[in-house]
Amino acid sequence: MADKRKLQGEIDRCLKKVTEGVEQFEDIWKKLHNAANANQKEKYEADLKKEIKKLQRLRDQIKTWVASNEIKDKRQLVENRKLIETQMERFKVVERETKTKAYSKEGLGLAQKVDPAQKEKEEMEQWLTNTIDTLNMQVDQFESEVESLSVQTRKKKGDKEKQDRIEELKRLIERHRYHIRMLETILRMLDNDSIQVEAIHKIKDDVEYYIDSSQDPDFEENEFLYDDLDLEELPATLMATSPQGHIEDEMFLQSSSTPTSTTSSSPIPPSPATGTMVIRFLSFFLWDQSILQSISIIYNHSEPQIMLFSGLLLTFSRSIDCLTMLCVTMSPPGPTTAPQPAVSEVNLPPSLGACPLGPTPLTKEQLYQQAMQEAAWIHMPHPSDSERIRQYLMRNPCPTPPFHHQVPPHHSDSIEFYQRLSTETLFFIFYYLEGTKAQYLSAKALKKQSWRFHTKYMMWFQRHEEPKTITDEFEQGTYIYFDYEKWGQRKKEGFTFEYRYLEDRDLQ
Numbered sequence: 306m307a308d309k310r311k312l313q314g315e316i317d318r319c320l321k322k323v324t325e326g327v328e329q330f331e332d333i334w335k336k337l338h339n340a341a342n343a344n345q346k347e348k349y350e351a352d353l354k355k356e357i358k359k360l361q362r363l364r365d366q367i368k369t370w371v372a373s374n375e376i377k378d379k380r381q382l383v384e385n386r387k388l389i390e391t392q393m394e395r396f397k398v399v400e401r402e403t404k405t406k407a408y409s410k411e412g413l414g415l416a417q418k419v420d421p422a423q424k425e426k427e428e429m430e431q432w433l434t435n436t437i438d439t440l441n442m443q444v445d446q447f448e449s450e451v452e453s454l455s456v457q458t459r460k461k462k463g464d465k466e467k468q469d470r471i472e473e474l475k476r477l478i479e480r481h482r483y484h485i486r487m488l489e490t491i492l493r494m495l496d497n498d499s500i501q502v503e504a505i506h507k508i509k510d511d512v513e514y515y516i517d518s519s520q521d522p523d524f525e526e527n528e529f530l531y532d533d534l535d536l537e538e539l540p541a542t543l544m545a546t547s548p549q550g551h552i553e554d555e556m557f558l559q560s561s562s563t564p565t566s567t568t569s570s571s572p573i574p575p576s577p578a579t580g581t582m583v584i585r586f587l588s589f590f591l592w593d594q595s596i597l598q599s600i601s602i603i604y605n606h607s608e609p610q611i612m613l614f615s616g617l618l619l620t621f622s623r624s625i626d627c628l629t630m631l632c633v634t635m636s637p638p639g640p641t642t643a644p645q646p647a648v649s650e651v652n653l654p655p656s657l658g659a660c661p662l663g664p665t666p667l668t669k670e671q672l673y674q675q676a677m678q679e680a681a682w683i684h685m686p687h688p689s690d691s692e693r694i695r696q697y698l699m700r701n702p703c704p705t706p707p708f709h710h711q712v713p714p715h716h717s718d719s720i721e722f723y724q725r726l727s728t729e730t731l732f733f734i735f736y737y738l739e740g741t742k743a744q745y746l747s748a749k750a751l752k753k754q755s756w757r758f759h760t761k762y763m764m765w766f767q768r769h770e771e772p773k774t775i776t777d778e779f780e781q782g783t784y785i786y787f788d789y790e791k792w793g794q795r796k797k798e799g800f801t802f803e804y805r806y807l808e809d810r811d812l813q
Contacts, residue, residue: 337353447481
């Protein structure tokens with residue numbers, strides 16, 4: 306019961322913050338639209354962006370609670386999540402409006418009279434774009450819920466209800482992506498005037514019904530929604546996606562499909578087109594296996610290898626010329642038994658880097674140069690190194706009695722001094738002395754205590770225990786983080802720390 310009361314208290318505080326954040330967002334929104342000049346608009350837009358970031362963090366927390374089975378009545382949480390998502394959509398509108406400058410083509414076009422047909426087309430394009438964005442947002446929500454449920458099922462195996470929910474979410478993600486692909490194709494057709502606006506109007510209600518009701522238990526999807534548009538008969542250039550590697554696969558199949566006979570007395574020569582395929586395949590193989598190795602050597606080492614690379618290119622071009630001649634001088638197919646020209650071998654010396662047994666080992670001098678370049682890359686200067694460190698200036702100096710310190714303590718600007726301060730003091734310096742050397746030194750001291758800064762949440766995290774999952778992209782486990790809004794350390798279980806949000810600059 307105590308845990309439930311504690312959880313309910315956290316939910317109530319979060320929902321209160323959502324209400325206050327939405328009110329603040331509305332206030333800034335009105336000020337932005339009533340702003341008289343561009344400077345005021347830029348300021349209010351920055352404030353609006355800051356406020357929407359706070360709401361997004363609250364939305365992430367609400368999504369975690371919605372995915373949890375500990376909470377039975379989730380209606381209030383869902384309503385607040387939708388309220389935040391509504392503000393996010395409004396902020397997108399602000400961003401689009403500010404990007405359309407008065408002197409740009411779009412801005413100048415607004416002052417001109419728009420043709421009714423063109424206006425209807427633009428409105429339909431806007432609807433398609435907004436619909437695709439909404440579907441993408443729902444896909445993100447589904448994937449987030451799948452990830453959360455997967456973590457829970459790994460901890461507690463055999464939960465059939467969660468497994469069924471995961472399968473349902475995966476099905477919805479697949480269907481959403483199908484509709485996104487179809488709508489992107491329709492948008493491209495509309496942009497190319499390959500489809501009429503009236504044809505899109507016929508499917509508009511069904512698409513909106515799918516978006517609003519696809520998660521209802523009694524929902525029945527119209528599987529023939531796009532049949533009247535004949536999207537399957539479109540050329541590949543108008544489709545939203547196309548399979549990758551189709552050309553290479555076709556080349557390989559054509560080059561390997563030529564029939565050969567091992568019992569015939571006279572071999573059947575390949576056609577010129579097939580010979581060209583073979584040459585392309587061989588040249589691609591030689592380039593991939595040999596020349597790329599030489600390029601990496603030349604990139605990492607000195608001038609003598611450039612001469613070797615030139616010789617390799619010359620030998621490579623002569624080899625291809627020779628191969629072009631295994632196809633041009635070949636006799637045409639027929640019953641003749643004239644002797645075929647002998648096949649000449651092409652030998653590429655290992656000294657040129659084209660060794661079939663592997664790359665030529667580097668010398669000690671080359672290895673030394675490579676190590677020096679890697680060391681220089683690690684300690685490469687950062688643009689912020691050229692910025693001048695701002696000194697702290699007292700805004701309201703106050704006279705103090707003589708028995709207090711009149712000047713800062715000795716060595717107070719050294720990392721050793723900051724390492725003796727408490728952790729809470731370091732957090733105070735970091736968040737309230739922004740842009741000063743003190744903030745830099747506090748961050749350095751926190752890193753020495755194994756704290757890591759999260760650039761998305763703008764908070765400091767520390768491992769509470771060894772992560773349960775570690776990959777190349779993220780690690781997952783229990784963490785201690787410092788909440789600068791509530792000013793205290795908190796524990797977060799099952800948190801996924803993505804490395805792309807890790808501030809990992811080496812503070813020298």
